[in-house]
Amino acid sequence: MGQLDGKVAFVTGAARGQGRNHAIRFAREGASIIALDVCGPVSDYNTYDSATPADLDETVRLVETEGGKIIARQADVRDGAQVKAVVDEGVAQFGRLDIVVANAGICNWNRFWEMPDEQWETLIDVNLTGTWKTLKAVTPAMIDAGNGGSIIVVSSVAGIKALPGQANYAASKFGLVGLTQVAAKELGEYKIRVNSIHPYGVKTPMGTDPGSLKMLEKHPHYMASLATILTEKPLAETDDITEAVMWLAGDGSRTVTGSQVALDMGNTKV
Numbered sequence: 001m002g003q004l005d006g007k008v009a010f011v012t013g014a015a016r017g018q019g020r021n022h023a024i025r026f027a028r029e030g031a032s033i034i035a036l037d038v039c040g041p042v043s044d045y046n047t048y049d050s051a052t053p054a055d056l057d058e059t060v061r062l063v064e065t066e067g068g069k070i071i072a073r074q075a076d077v078r079d080g081a082q083v084k085a086v087v088d089e090g091v092a093q094f095g096r097l098d099i100v101v102a103n104a105g106i107c108n109w110n111r112f113w114e115m116p117d118e119q120w121e122t123l124i125d126v127n128l129t130g131t132w133k134t135l136k137a138v139t140p141a142m143i144d145a146g147n148g149g150s151i152i153v154v155s156s157v158a159g160i161k162a163l164p165g166q167a168n169y170a171a172s173k174f175g176l177v178g179l180t181q182v183a184a185k186e187l188g189e190y191k192i193r194v195n196s197i198h199p200y201g202v203k204t205p206m207g208t209d210p211g212s213l214k215m216l217e218k219h220p221h222y223m224a225s226l227a228t229i230l231t232e233k234p235l236a237e238t239d240d241i242t243e244a245v246m247w248l249a250g251d252g253s254r255t256v257t258g259s260q261v262a263l264d265m266g267n268t269k270v
């Protein structure tokens with residue numbers, strides 16, 4: 001018996017990193033998976049490698065190894081029609097939608113007045129508008145299914161506490177708090193809970209981005225904003241984040257909606 005037997009979960013940005021891990025762990029607990037990823041370059045300003053179609057194929061393989069069913073498609077969260085097509089296909093196949101992890105995102109660095117318009121606009125389009133398009137695509141299907149559910153929006157410590165060198169990223173992740181709280185208020189009557197999670201660094205291609213080190217070498221005093229209370233192993237494993245996602249996905253968190261769950265090694269408190 002899995003904790004999520006018979007449930008269906010949709011994960012964006014599932015080709016690798018946190019999204020892949022959530023998909024695998026959901027499948028292990030009995031859920032069927034709908035997944036999407038852009039599987040390619042998104043912004044010229046990213047300083048870490050892009051995910052590939054082979055990465056998404058690997059997610060499919062790993063989910064199936066857990067005995068899970070999965071529909072995985074290459075799609076861009078900036079394109080609402082593409083997102084809706086994947087959701088519709090998944091719901092037609094699996095019959096319902098219970099859990100959503102709006103996880104797709106990018107990160108890049110610059111001081112705000114030196115940031116080209118395109119660097120700002122592309123990141124806001126993906127992280128903030130793309131998450132809104134994701135929630136817009138899934139909500140009618142969840143309401144129609146009538147089973148309630150849980151939407152988990154992936155923000156960041158930068159959505160609670162401003163980090164220098166990240167005006168675009170912080171603005172997008174603070175924006176997700178507003179979206180999360182509005183969505184929670186509008187979806188409560190349908191028994192759909194909406195919460196955001198706020199990780200500090202996580203061991204993924206984004207979390208180990210060499211661009212962040214360059215920024216800190218140039219402006220060493222920015223390091224103060226990255227201090228943590230828990231100092232032994234400040235970078236989280238993807239499983240650490242999935243633990244919180246599993247809790248928010250399940251009935252154990254049935255009292256929690258509109259909340260910001262800090263998975264932050266204490267960073268937002270120092």
Ligand SMILES: NC(=O)c1ccc[n+]([C@@H]2O[C@H](COP(=O)([O-])OP(=O)(O)OC[C@H]3O[C@@H](n4cnc5c(N)ncnc54)[C@H](O)[C@@H]3O)[C@@H](O)[C@H]2O)c1
Pocket residue numbers: 012013014015016017018019036037038039040042050051075076077078103104105106107126130154155156157198199200201202203204205206207208
């Ligand atoms: N890694 C960290 O340190 C960290 C910390 C806090 C928050 N986050 C957030 O966690 C989430 C997952 O990041 P990750 O650490 O797994 O990084 P990652 O780069 O490994 O994974 C992100 C995935 O999102 C996909 N993606 C990007 N733009 C997309 C788009 N337009 N449409 C569809 N898919 C798209 C990428 O292709 C990639 O597979 C992001 O929202 C990120 O901002 C990460």
